[in-house]
Amino acid sequence: MSLRIHNTLSRAIETFVPSEPGHVRMYVCGMTIYDLCHIGHARMMMAFDVVQRWLKCSGYRVTYVRNITDIDDKIINRALDRGITIRALTDEMVVAMHQDIDALGIERPTIEPRATEYVPQMLDLISQLQKKGLAYQSDSGDVNYSVRKFPGYGKLSGKSLDELRAGERVAVQDGKEDPLDFVLWKAAKSTEPEDAKWDAAQWGHSFGIGRPGWHIECSAMSCQTLGETFDIHGGGADLQFPHHENEIAQSEGASGKPLARFWVHNGFVRVDNEKMSKSLGNFFTIRDVLTQYDAETVRFFLLRTHYRTALNYSDAHLNDARSGLKRLYTALDLAPTTDSSVIDWSNPYAARFKAGMDEDFGTPEAVAVLFDLASEINRTKSPELAALLKSLGACLGLLQQEPKSYLQAGATVSEDRIAELIAERAAAKAAKDFARADGIRKQLLEEGIVLKDSPTGTTWEAVQ
Template sequence: MKLFNTLTRQKEEFVPITPGEVKMYSCGPTVYNYFHVGNARPFIVFDVLRRYFEYRGYQVNFVQNFTDIDDKVIGKANEEGVDFNAIADRYIKEYYVDAEGLGVGRATYHPRATETMDAIIGIVQKLLDNGHAYVAENGDVYFRTKSFPEYGKLSHQPMEDLQAGARISVGEMKEDPMDFAVWKAAKPGEPAWDTPWGSKGRPGWHIECSAMATKYLGPTIDIHSGGLDLTFPHHENEIAQSECANGCTFANYWLHNGFLTIDNEKMSKSKGNFFMVRDAAKEFGYETIRMFMLSAHYRTPLNYSAESLEMNKASLARLYEARNNMEFRMEKAPDGVMTDEETAKLTSLSAYKQKFIDAMDDDLNTADALSAIFELTRELNAYMGAHDDATKAFLAAAHALFMELTGVLNIVQKREDKAADPDAAQIEALIAKRTEAKKNKDFAEADRIRGELADMGVTIKDTRQGVQWTRA
């Protein structure tokens, strides 16, 4: 498998530190609100990467953090007059609701910054001890950026260019404009923790991720991922402080997903195009959002629009229809040994599995992987349409292949429980009445019943194997 490494700006063969294992860290949300559609892209993309590694037989230790102590979390708590933990707890719970809806699985570990305070303080102390950090007069602790000669290697910006844009803000007491805070001295009314160096306070954002990655995965990890906007300064600073504290490479591969625009404009509250996933899902459905995010290569810019979402919703519906047709045919098909023609057909269909794997191996190209699934679906539909006598064995094998590939992307896995449908008995009775009406050539009554079913939200399809129904 080849992955595009931001660090080297090229695709590289993925070689794990430990054969058969992947240590992977992905930046999670700051939990002061519901997460928006821009946040959803890395959550979905790197969930798929983790799933694909597991599909290929790797054991994946995946860490995605929660930033639960931050200016925004504290601000929200002060606004509502509650403890910051109440805000963090609420929005971590809401994160899981939206993540589950989007098909994003739980990480191996979901550490919170406040639960990792000992490790954070330990790294800061290391940096102080080896001279890579210092305590300012106001109690803040800053990282000496110039003490790390390789600073800028991830964002590929020369130190002189970075220096030109560096500033010292009001209240900061840095030795150098390039230095960044790893610890912030306590302010009145803010939560704070005691430290060995005597500066009570809370961590800076960058140091939290370094500590959580190191604590759960070790000093050197295979993959660190996140949105392109995190490359600088967040990930650049993570590298500097981690490598200076631990004396080794922090991450071997750095993966970043491209930006998401809204109707070809940057998402912004002031422009009124700032969409929470929760709201978008009410209109289009969570799975449609997942499908949309996978419809383009993860490194390319992606434009969110109602038109794009509707197109992906229709594409998803086509895949569900194909799956439902296969399952209906399997239920009705006679038992029997697969014919020679079916065996040959199944062999030819396996080429789509290889095409899918080749696409995913090529820097997680989900767009081409989806194309392979749609090509497989078209060929299956055509074959089933021309072979009413397809055996159950063939249909089951074709269905297994379809579910295997869609399962890697975690799409088309949901099912409606017809037995649990409160109207199931009534629907079956109406279908039986319609079948009888058609038998008696009472087509007006048959059409009336179809309309009644449609009013109930039921779609029916007449096939040679019987009437197939689904909820619209």
């Protein structure tokens, strides 16, 4: 079965073949770094982490670009509020972002461009648009994109210009010719700090002192790093309009070529049926969540829902994810195996896993296979199946810890003390002092340790 991906542009699932045999080029809109990342950001980065992992598992070489927006109004305002430079703020937030996503096992992209490093390329692109009559400079000094002059505008969102215009409540201002027009280059304001300003003349352009608009950043960075047309463009569903629609208008308006062949968007994280966001104040930062749950549990929670489906955040769902992950590690603990990264895709379990992932990165189907494998391992204690479980888990960034270490992590009682009590309990059972044996089990449970009896002896896990 060939890989099939839902393409937002066509609103259909299409067979995926990269334009360059064996090599996939993918661009994903990353973080605007003015604060800590929340679990909604983690969901987006996790979705495309799985995409690039599965592409690699499928034998492709992947050039994965995920940008960093390090200049915008929110960043400027936060830096001013804190009394530090923009660079000091963004450097701090980049370090924090890397710490958080590294903890979740989200792999770094191949290229991670920062917007401020690509201002010359943005200015060149704006100049091309101006020469083609798609951009104009207003009396305020801003350079705007003339939306109605791009015939394909609205093809990603599926809205006509008239529909978009009917929903537009903002009056024409700042010299815009049409409310739908958007800014490419923002003229500098006297109230803005000097480190938020670039002089376009430095690179031979006449747009004056200012800074780039948000949308032009990704057009310049994606085309510079991947070429004028690449395979996959991804991001959160909230970016479909206007950000990605505007990227198409800019990039295709300048080059005359399709920007991306496949457009992929992940669903929102919701809390009480509302989108999780900083503006609504209902967000949980990644590091806050990681104080309550181990990183692999959080990863597993995010992966159990298909990337395009809205994800409901709750402690109950995270607790259920933790229980499920422990089931998988318990199976691995029953049949110790050496590391094995070679997967026999003709194996029925592996074939089912592949079929699920090949149908638009179907992680729920893939996870169901992992649980079926675990059930069979529990029955047979097969090291070969355990090796397969671990290898398939690696395709999702799961199950790579030593099982016993994972199951016993977080224990507040020393291993020596637990071993003493297990031995004392065994002696009590041999002496038919079942009251004492039950008392030891209860004592350990109260201290966060659950005992598990089997024909081969007693093992224990930490109640996390």
